[in-house]
Structure formats: C-alpha cells, structure tokens
Amino acid sequence: MTANPNSNGQVPGGTGTGASPSAGAGAARTDPAGAAGPAHAAPPPRALPGGGETRRHTLIAIVLDKPGVLNRVSSLMRARNFNIDSLAVSRTDQPDVSRMTITLHGDDVAVEQAAKQLYRLIDVLKVQDVTSDSTIGQELALVKIRATESTRGEILKLVDLAKGRVLDVADESIVAEVTGPESDVDQFVALVRGYGIKELVRTGAVVMSRGSSSIEEAVKR
Amino acid sequence: MTITKGEPAKPPSPTSRRSHVPGDGTPNAAAVEQARKSMLNDARPRNRTRIGADVVCEAILRQGADVFFSYPGGVILPLYDVLGDYPELRHILVRHEQGGAHAADGYARVTGRVGVCMGTSGPGATNLVTGIGTALLDSVPMVAITGNVPSALIGKDAFQEIDINGITLPMTKHNYLVRNADDLPRVIAEAFHIARTGRPGPVHIDITKDALQQETNAPHPTDEEVVAGLPGFRPNLDANGRQLKLAAAELARAKRPVILAGHGVLHAEAWDDLVAFAEKVQVPVAHTLLGVGVIDETHPLSYGYMGMHGWKHVNRAIQSADLLFAIGMRFDDRVTGNVRTYAPYARIVHVDIDPAEIGKNVAVEVPIVGDAGRVLRALTPMVEAVDPAVRADYFAELAEWRRDSEGSSWHGSGAWRDGLLSADYVVSRIGELTEHKATYVADVGQNQMWLARYAGFRQPNSHVSSGGLGTMGFSVPAAMGAALGRPDRETWAITGDGGFQMTFQELMTLTQDKIPVKIALFDNKKLGMIRQWQEIIYAGNYHSAHLLGPDYLKLAEAFGIPAFRATTPDEVDDAIRAAQAVDGPALIWFEIAEEQNVFPMMPAGKGLSDLIENWDGAAE
Numbered sequence: 103m104t105a106n107p108n109s110n111g112q113v114p115g116g117t118g119t120g121a122s123p124s125a126g127a128g129a130a131r132t133d134p135a136g137a138a139g140p141a142h143a144a145p146p147p148r149a150l151p152g153g154g155e156t157r158r159h160t161l162i163a164i165v166l167d168k169p170g171v172l173n174r175v176s177s178l179m180r181a182r183n184f185n186i187d188s189l190a191v192s193r194t195d196q197p198d199v200s201r202m203t204i205t206l207h208g209d210d211v212a213v214e215q216a217a218k219q220l221y222r223l224i225d226v227l228k229v230q231d232v233t234s235d236s237t238i239g240q241e242l243a244l245v246k247i248r249a250t251e252s253t254r255g256e257i258l259k260l261v262d263l264a265k266g267r268v269l270d271v272a273d274e275s276i277v278a279e280v281t282g283p284e285s286d287v288d289q290f291v292a293l294v295r296g297y298g299i300k301e302l303v304r305t306g307a308v309v310m311s312r313g314s315s316s317i318e319e320a321v322k323r
Numbered sequence: 324m325t326i327t328k329g330e331p332a333k334p335p336s337p338t339s340r341r342s343h344v345p346g347d348g349t350p351n352a353a354a355v356e357q358a359r360k361s362m363l364n365d366a367r368p369r370n371r372t373r374i375g376a377d378v379v380c381e382a383i384l385r386q387g388a389d390v391f392f393s394y395p396g397g398v399i400l401p402l403y404d405v406l407g408d409y410p411e412l413r414h415i416l417v418r419h420e421q422g423g424a425h426a427a428d429g430y431a432r433v434t435g436r437v438g439v440c441m442g443t444s445g446p447g448a449t450n451l452v453t454g455i456g457t458a459l460l461d462s463v464p465m466v467a468i469t470g471n472v473p474s475a476l477i478g479k480d481a482f483q484e485i486d487i488n489g490i491t492l493p494m495t496k497h498n499y500l501v502r503n504a505d506d507l508p509r510v511i512a513e514a515f516h517i518a519r520t521g522r523p524g525p526v527h528i529d530i531t532k533d534a535l536q537q538e539t540n541a542p543h544p545t546d547e548e549v550v551a552g553l554p555g556f557r558p559n560l561d562a563n564g565r566q567l568k569l570a571a572a573e574l575a576r577a578k579r580p581v582i583l584a585g586h587g588v589l590h591a592e593a594w595d596d597l598v599a600f601a602e603k604v605q606v607p608v609a610h611t612l613l614g615v616g617v618i619d620e621t622h623p624l625s626y627g628y629m630g631m632h633g634w635k636h637v638n639r640a641i642q643s644a645d646l647l648f649a650i651g652m653r654f655d656d657r658v659t660g661n662v663r664t665y666a667p668y669a670r671i672v673h674v675d676i677d678p679a680e681i682g683k684n685v686a687v688e689v690p691i692v693g694d695a696g697r698v699l700r701a702l703t704p705m706v707e708a709v710d711p712a713v714r715a716d717y718f719a720e721l722a723e724w725r726r727d728s729e730g731s732s733w734h735g736s737g738a739w740r741d742g743l744l745s746a747d748y749v750v751s752r753i754g755e756l757t758e759h760k761a762t763y764v765a766d767v768g769q770n771q772m773w774l775a776r777y778a779g780f781r782q783p784n785s786h787v788s789s790g791g792l793g794t795m796g797f798s799v800p801a802a803m804g805a806a807l808g809r810p811d812r813e814t815w816a817i818t819g820d821g822g823f824q825m826t827f828q829e830l831m832t833l834t835q836d837k838i839p840v841k842i843a844l845f846d847n848k849k850l851g852m853i854r855q856w857q858e859i860i861y862a863g864n865y866h867s868a869h870l871l872g873p874d875y876l877k878l879a880e881a882f883g884i885p886a887f888r889a890t891t892p893d894e895v896d897d898a899i900r901a902a903q904a905v906d907g908p909a910l911i912w913f914e915i916a917e918e919q920n921v922f923p924m925m926p927a928g929k930g931l932s933d934l935i936e937n938w939d940g941a942a943e
Contacts, residue, residue, distance in 0.1 A: 145667030151686045166555060169500070170492070177493045211682065218679035224497040224517060227555045321554070 154209035158187065160239065160309050161213070163202040163220055164228040164321050167193070171225045175202060178223065184208065184216045188306030194318055199227070201318070203308050227321040232309060239309040242281045244269070245291060248298030249276045257297055264290040275300055351475075358473035358533065359481075375504030375535040376402040378543075379468065380409040382511035385543060388439045389413055390430065390807050392423035396443020397483060399470030401535040415807070415836055418828040420447050422800035424454020425826070428463050429801030430808040432787045433762050435592060437464040437518045438804060444471045445483030448529070449490065453794060455525045456494045460791025461613060462586060464523035466514050467491075474502040474531040488529050496524035504537035512549045521558025522677040523590055558676060562693035562701060569689045570648070570672045571705045577646035579668075579717055580606045583629065583658075586613035586790075587651020587676060593696030594783045597650070598622065600699045605709040607721060609637045611652045615775050615786040626721065630658040631925045632772040636728035638923075638931040640721055641666050650674040651695040654684040655791070656927075664930035674698050742891070743916035746770070746845050747777040749895055753815060753843055754778035756899045761813035762787065762805045766798035766822035769851035772921040774817045785812070796825030802840045803829055813841065813903065820846040820872045830882040833908040841902045842884075842910040844875060847917045855920045859935065875912040886910040 165171050172191055179186050187205040194201050206213065217229045249257055249271075257276055261268055266280035280290045284307050291302065311317070346352045379402055383391060390413040395403050406414055417423040420442040427438030438458075442451050448469040458465040472481040488500045497517050499510045507530070514526040544552070574580060588597050594617055601608050601618070607626040608618045618625045627634040629641060641647065647669045652658065654673075659665040662685055671687040673680075674695060681690040691698055711718070739745035750773045753763070759781040765771040765788040780786055787805055789797040802816035823844055833840055845851075854868035879886035885905045889898040889912070902909035923934035 147663040148665055148667060149686050150662055151682050151684065170488070173489075174492060181493050211686075215679065215683060222496075222677070222679055224553060224556045 151215075152209050152211035154211060156207055156209050157233070158205060158207055159210075159213040159231055159233040160237070160307065161202075161204040161206070161217055161220070162228075162230050162232055162309060162317055163204060163226055164194070164317060165200050165202060165223075166225040166227065167198050167200045168225050171200065171223075172202075174223050174225060175204075175220065178219055179204075179206075179216065182216065182219055184212070188304075190306040190308050192308070196318070199318070199321075203306065205307055228317060230317055232311060236312045237309050238312060239283055239307045240281055241284050241287050241305055241307045242279065243287045243291065243302065243304040245278050245280070245294060245299060246301035247276050247278060247294050248300055249274060253297055257294060260290070260293055264293075266290065354475040355479070358475035372538045373540065374401070374405070375507050375530065375537050375539060376405045377408075378504060378507040378539060378541070379511065379530070379535070380405060380412055382508060382515075382543060383439055384409065384412055386512075386515040387436055390415060391439035391441060392417050392426040392430075392804065393441035394418075394420050394423060394443070394447060396445075396447045396470065398472055398532040399441065399443040399447070399535070401532060402441075402470070413807075415803070415832065415838075417800070417803075417832050419826065420450035421453050421796070422803070422826055422829040422832065424451045424465070424467060425457065425794070425797050425800035426804030426807075426829075427465050427467070428454060428458050428461075428797075429764060429787050429804030431458075431463050431465055431523075431804075432461075432801075433784050433805045433812075434808040435590075435784065436808070437466055437515050439466050439468070441468040442470075443483065444469060444487070445485050447483075448487035449485060452490060452494070453792075455491060455527060457789050457792045457794045457797065458525040459494050459496070461789065462523050462590065463525065464518040465525040466511075466518050467495075467525060467527045469527070469529050470535065471500070471529045471531045473533040475533075477502075477531065487527075491527040491529075494525075495527045496522075498527040499529065501528060501530045501534050504534045504539035505541040507534065507539070508541050508543040509549075509552065512544050513553060516546075516549050516553070517556060520556070521560075522587075522675075559678070559692045560676070560694040560697055562674070562691045562698045564701075566689060566691045567698070567702050567705055570674075570691060570702060571707075573646055573670060573672055573689055574604050574606070574648065574706050577606075577670075579640075579644050580604070580646040580648060581626070581640050581644045581669075582606050582608045583611070583641075583647055583649040583652055584608055584614045584617045585611040585650065585652025587674075587695045588614065588617045589651075589783055591651065591676075591694050591696035592783075593651075593694075593699055594618065596696050596699035596703070598624070600703045600706075603703055603708050604706050605711050605714050606648065607640065607718075609633075609641065611655070611658055612771075612775055612788055612790045614652060615788070616780045616783045619781045620779055621781065626725070628775050630655075630931075631660065631927075632776070632921050632923065634725075634728050634776070635923050635934055635936060636721070636724035638925075638934060639724050639728075641669070642932050644669045647671045648674075649687075650698070651676075653680045656684070657790075659685065659931070660925045660933070661928060661930040664932060666931075739916040739919050743919075744890060744892060744895070744913060746847070746913070746915045746919055747773045748892060749843065749845070749889075749913050749915065750774055750777040750817065751779065752895050753817070753899055754780075756896065756903070757813055757815065759785075761785065761815050762802075762809055764788070764798050764802040764805055764814065764816045766816075766818035767793045767795045768819050768821065768853075769847075769855065769919075769921050770798075770817050770819045770822070770845045772852075773845075776921075778817075784809075795822040798822055798826075799833075799840070799842060800826050800829045802842070803833060803838050806838050806840050814839070816840050816842045818842065818844055819851055820844065820848065821850045821870055824870075824872065827878070830879070830884055830908070830910075834883040837907055839906070840908050841905075842908070843899075844910060844912050845915050846872060846875065846912060847915050847919065848872060849917055851919075852921070854918070855924070858918075858920070859924070860926060875910065879910040879912075884908050884910050886912060888912040888914070890914040 190203045220229045261278045270277035392415045423440040427440035431438035472484045518526045601624045609626045609629045627637045629637045672689040673687040674691040678692045765774045798816045798818040806814035876886045887898040898911045923936045
C-alpha cells in the first residue's frame with residue numbers, strides 16, 4: 103500500500119486524508135497498480151504556483167494613451183486580486199504613449215502573473231518588473247503641517263534637513279514639498295507627524311533605470 | 324470651481340431663471356437639446372448617402388460573417404433602417420439578446436469563424452452580458468455590437484442609457500466606444516482581428532446613435548493597417564526552439580506519459596497534428612470538457628474525458644503519470660481538483676498560446692508559449708518515434724483500467740433503478756442514431772456531463788458546451804447558431820428541464836427562421852446537479868431542487884414545433900428517429916429517472932484520487 107501513488111492519505115500536507123464522503127460511504131478511491139507506479143513511496147505534495155517570499159515589486163508599464171486605459175489596468179488588478187500600493191501615470195515624450203509605475207506586494211510568481219495579465223491588455227505595449235534592476239525611484243509629497251509661532255522654526259529646520267522646500271506659510275500652517283526615494287518621504291512624514299499633519303498628498307513612486315537602456319525605446323514603432 | 328460646505332446659496336443667475344437648460348446658450352447645451360429631439364423623433368427623410376450603419380453592415384460582410392443575431396431597439400434602429408439593403412447578410416431576430424449572444428457563440432464554435440450578435444442600449448446591452456461572459460471563459464471569438472444613446476447624451480442617464488462599456492470592460496478581450504462614424508471601419512476591423520487572433524475571445528463595440536447616422540467616406544482598412552494600428556497586440560504563435568528541445572527530451576525520458584488536450588487544439592484546427600504527434604510518440608490522449616472531439620474517441624490512443632466527472636481510468640492515468648503534456652488547456656479547477664495532490668509523480672510540459680495561463684494554476688517544468696498547431700508541427704519532427712512495444716506494459720495497464728472503469732458503468736442497460744429511463748442511455752442512443760456525425764450542444768449540469776461521457780464523439784467541433792462560465796440556458800440558443808453555422812450536420816440540443824426553462828423563448832426563433840434544431844429535453848423534474856450535490860454534500864437537504872415544469876408536448880405545439888415523448892428505454896429509438904424525420908425543429912421530451920446521479924464525481928476541493936464512484940455502494 104505504501105507504493106500506491108494515489109493514496110492521498112499518505113501525502114504529507116495533502117488535504118485528502120481519508121475523511122472524504124467517499125470513504126465514509128464505502129466508495130472506492132482510484133487504486134492503480136502500485137507496482138507499475140514510480141518506485142518512491144509517498145509523493146510530495148505538488149508545489150502551488152507562488153507561495154514564495156512576499157516583497158514589494160515595481161512594474162513599469164508602457165501603454166497607449168487611449169480612453170479608459172487606466173480603468174483597464176486598475177480593473178484587471180482588482181479582478182485578479184492583486185493589491186496595488188501605488189500607481190503613477192504620466193505622459194512620455196511620445197505623443198500617444200503613457201507610462202505607468204505600479205508598485206505592489208507579492209511573491210515573484212504572483213507579480214509575474216500580474217505582469218503577464220497586464221500584457222494581455224490590447225493597449226499595453228510593454229511591462230517590465232524593475233524590482234531587481236538598478237533604478238532611481240523618486241516620489242514627491244506635499245505636506246500641510248500645523249504650525250504655531252513656537253513650532254514654526256523647528257518645522258522649517260526639519261524641512262531644510264530633508265532637503266525639502268517651503269511652498270506656503272500661513273498663520274497656522276506650513277506647506278512643505280519633499281522629494282526623494284519613498285523611504286525618505288516616509289521618514290520626513292514621520293518626523294513632522296508630531297506637529298499635526300493637516301493634509302498630505304504623495305505622487306507615488308516614479309522609477310527609471312540607471313544607465314543608457316530605455317524601456318521606451320524598446321517599444322518605439 | 325471650489326465648492327465649500329456651509330457657503331450660503333448663491334442667488335440664481337439671470338440665465339438659469341430664463342431657462343431650465345443647464346448652461347443654456349452654449350454649444351454643448353444646443354448639442355444635448357438636438358440629441359434629445361432626435362431621440363424623440365426619428366422620422367427624417369431617408370438619406371442614402373453612406374452612413375455609419377452602412378459601415379457596420381459592410382464591415383461584417385467583409386469579415387466573412389453571413390449571419391448575425393440581434394434584437395432591435397431605439398438607438399440601433401438606424402442600423403435596421405439600412406439592413407434591407409444588405410440581403411446577403413442574414414439577420415436572425417432572436418427573442419432575447421442573451422439568446423443572440425449564445426447563438427453567435429454556437430455559430431463560432433462549430434465554424435471557427437467570429438460570431439456576431441447585437442442589441443440596443445440599456446437592457447438590450449445588459450442582456451448580452453451573460454453570453455459575452457460565456458464566450459470569454461471559453462475563449463470563443465465573438466463580436467458583440469450595441470447601440471448607445473447619442474454622444475451628446477452620454478453620461479446624462481438618458482432613456483435606456485447604461486455604462487455598458489464599463490460593464491463589459493473586465494469581461495471582454497477588448498472593448499470600444501465609437502462616437503464618430505469615421506472611426507467605425509477601423510474599429511470593427513480591429514475588433515474582428517482581436518476576437519479571432521491569438522487566444523480567441525469576445526470583443527464589444529458600443530456605437531452611439533449619432534455615429535450610426537453620420538455620413539462617412541472612411542475606407543475600410545487593409546489587414547496590414549489593422550495590425551499596424553494595434554502595436555500592443557502581437558500574440559506569440561511560434562514556440563521558442565529551446566523549449567521545444569526540452570519538451571522532446573521530457574517525452575524521450577517519460578515512461579508513463581499522458582497528453583492532455585483542450586479547446587486550444589480545436590481553435591488551432593490542429594486535430595490532425597495532434598493525432599500525428601500522439602501516434603509518433605505513442606502517448607495516450609486525454610481531453611478536457613472543451614477538448615471533446617479533439618480526437619476520434621475510437622482512435623486507439625484516445626483515452627477519454629478527464630476531471631471532476633471524467634472517466635475514472637483517465638484520472639487514474641493522470642495520477643500515476645510521470646509526464647503530462649498539456650496543450651491548449653488551462654488546468655481549470657474542474658480538471659485538477661486539489662492542486663496539491665494533482666498528478667503527484669508528473670513533470671509537466673504546458674503548451675498554451677496565452678503566456679498568462681502558464682504557471683497560473685499549476686507550476687510547470689517546461690513552459691511553451693505558442694499556437695497549438697504550430698507547436699505540434701514543429702515538435703513532431705523533433706521527437707523520436709516510439710515503438711508501441713516499448714509501452715506494452717503501460718498500455719496493458721491502461722487498457723485494464725479502462726475495462727474496469729467502463730465496465731462498472733451502467734449506461735448500456737437503458738434502465739436505471741426500477742426500470743426508469745436512464746439519461747446516459749438516451750445520450751448514447753442519440754450518438755448512435757446520428758452516427759456520431761451531428762453537432763451536439765450541451766446545457767449545463769448533469770445533461771452536460773452525460774453528453775460529454777456517453778455520446779461518443781468522432782469529429783472536431785461537434786461538441787458545444789459552456790464549460791468555463793457554466794451558463795444554464797445555453798443549449799437551445801447556442802444550438803440555433805450551431806445549426807446555422809453547420810447546416811450540413813444535424814444539430815442536437817441536449818438540455819435539462821432547468822436550463823430549458825431559462826431560454827425556451829428561442830423556440831419561436833427556431834420556428835420563424837426554420838432552424839432545424841432537434842431538442843433532447845431531459846426532464847427529471849429536478850435541478851439534477853443541485854439535487855446530486857445536496858444528496859452527497861449537503862446531507863440530503865433538498866432545498867429548491869424540485870422543479871415544476873409544463874406539459875412540454877403542449878408547449879412545443881404552441882410554438883409550432885413537433886414534439887415526441889419517451890418514458891421507457893424501448894421508446895427512445897423511435898422518438899429519436901421521429902425527430903430526425905421532421906423537416907425543421909423538433910423536440911423530444913425524455914422523462915428520465917428523477918434521482919439518477921452522474922458518477923464518478925470529484926467533490927469540490929478534493930483530489931482526482933478522491934472520486935466518488937457510486938453512492939450507497941448499491942444500484943449504480
């Protein structure tokens with residue numbers, strides 16, 4: 103019986119542990135000739151696609167600037183159960199082509215599946231996972247910080263330290279602009295949170311590869 | 324403009340006091356007003372310059388479609404106004420848009436051409452949705468066209484306006500909204516190209532009423548222009564040579580290989596290539612539900628139907644295989660059951676035209692992206708011919724499993740418990756008396772499984788079934804399209820009493836357009852598959868499984884369709900022959916055993932080795 107390739111009860115981690123209604127009702131399982139099967143006894147459970155380490159990925163999608171293309175991308179990600187962290191869309195130097203920078207969490211296989219699904223969209227010209235590439239990633243944030251006469255000086259100093267700019271000063275607030283890698287923006291936001299953030303807007307990361315290679319040139323027609 | 328809460332209401336402007344039209348006096352308001360008027364009053368002198376509606380008819384004809392299924396309505400009337408000028412384009416007036424979409428689907432599946440259906444805006448469009456979804460899940464080439472309200476009224480919640488473009492966006496391969504007649508030639512040509520190229524699928528085109536009415540001289544694009552205009556659509560048809568070499572090496576090593584063939588082989592019209600390949604490498608061919616007909620079931624290498632209600636011997640072969648060569652199929656959950664325990668010894672070569680299918684449901688060793696036919700034609704010369712003698716032990720074992728599995732079924736007897744009519748017997752008699760040369764269109768549920776298991780398929784594209792979406796009510800309308808697509812064959816709609824009661828309004832279409840569909844109605848006065856699940860999985864809690872039905876002889880008569888009835892095994896052949904003898908549509912009311920189950924059955928979530936072969940260990 104140990105050579106029976108179809109006995110799920112012997113599969114470590116398998117779910118068919120003999121508690122099926124078939125077993126209870128006296129129905130038979132398939133029972134191939136064990137001798138004819140491969141020699142090893144209990145097959146390991148088949149690996150599911152994915153299930154690897156989850157990390158943050160960055161996809162760059164070059165898309166045709168058609169009506170609804172953003173809707174197509176976001177609808178696909180929702181329907182296929184991918185969770186977008188941020189999505190930045192902009193024009194490129196080509197008049198009818200847009201560029202999307204999508205960051206999402208998932209294991210490598212899940213993100214590859216997301217990229218393949220994006221490729222199926224007719225308006226998508228190219229998708230690249232640049233997570234492991236050498237890239238520059240920048241984000242811009244505008245932060246409206248609560249300021250009093252006593253805290254204003256400290257806040258201005260923090261903005262300066264973060265290489266940010268002050269765009270607006272009012273009686274009770276300061277609007278600061280910071281740009282940089284996402285982690286720098288996170289750090290600045292955390293620093294000023296104590297003063298009270300009245301409003302915060304972030305663009306989401308935009309990412310470009312270092313060196314002379316160009317994802318846009320690769321799709322030029 | 325900034326709207327701030329708590330701001331006092333502004334006094335009305337002088338303009339708004341004079342008129343109820345928002346933004347009165349602007350060009351936009353004038354356009355909206357004009358569109359409203361045209362919605363209310365269509366009567367205008369017939370203008371025989373070329374208009375958008377002409378472009379639609381011309382484009383459909385240019386794409387090789389000779390029939391389409393449609394239902395008129397307010398905003399698509401400009402098209403009906405010119406339809407009389409295109410007598411070579413056959414219009415079938417369906418009784419419900421869902422029927423039209425399924426008919427286009429059935430037409431596409433038996434011909435390999437793109438099926439075309441149409442409806443008006445609003446409810447006409449939403450009624451098409453189930454049929455579009457059915458085509459998406461089964462990768463059927465279809466172009467669905469809807470009218471929409473005049474472009475100036477879009478977004479104003481006009482009469483019969485719904486955002487159908489938003490609705491079909493996630494359930495089509497691509498969709499369009501056309502507001503200008505000059506765009507129509509390009510859009511329709513692109514839609515057909517996308518629908519049939521690569522992995523086929525439905526494309527929806529929404530056309531505003533004014534676009535149908537506008538004059539246009541826009542020319543139809545050439546095929547090259549269409550391809551050039553779709554830079555993001557370049558399906559990979561030819562496989563990577565390195566991957567093919569890896570596949571050949573896997574085949575050379577395998578001792579217990581099985582080919583899993585699916586719908587993709589039929590789409591690629593590669594049935595002969597598949598058989599040539601299987602014969603050269605001497606590998607048995609199992610097929611999916613949508614792969615039924617991919618190989619003649621009497622071929623020595625045909626092993627049968629796999630999966631949840633597939634043959635036990637086939638699932639057994641898969642569970643003990645050391646190599647699965649999967650082509651044009653997607654490891655659906657109805658095929659694999661629990662993936663963790665699926666084919667535990669097998670390495671997998673997966674060939675599919677859609678890269679996203681590879682690695683989606685199961686992890687595979689050798690991925691190959693390409694058209695099934697091109698892959699098979701490239702791979703066959705690369706593999707070494709296998710002497711069947713090498714596989715003698717393997718084949719002997721497979722043959723024994725098959726004898727065991729087929730011998731344990733009771734479809735040959737005709738009578739189920741207490742001599743009641745057994746459904747699988749009826750199916751096998753239909754197969755026999757039509758000499759396995761008809762088109763057989765399944766509904767969904769038990770009848771669908773009986774058909775796939777027992778009819779005996781010999782020809783490609785002779786089996787039509789809603790596999791992915793599992794759309795009840797599919798059979799009769801899809802058979803309507805299939806009969807028009809392949810008038811050289813008999814067409815049989817196999818349906819249960821549940822599915823039949825969903826869409827039998829199309830009986831009138833069959834009568835009006837003299838479409839010779841033979842309907843085999845399996846009446847067990849139950850939602851049979853629901854009842855089966857409730858019996859086996861829900862401890863016999865039969866809620867809503869019992870289904871009242873009409874007198875189907877009277878019903879058919881009221882629709883002008885000759886009908887016959889069989890309640891015992893010895894009445895079956897006569898009824899089938901009588902229906903065959905009718906020149907036109909006919910219906911047979913088979914009153915079958917009420918509690919017959921489809922076995923084997925893999926309970927959802929279980930593995931292929933957990934088949935329930937019978938219940939109570941008795942009778943069946």
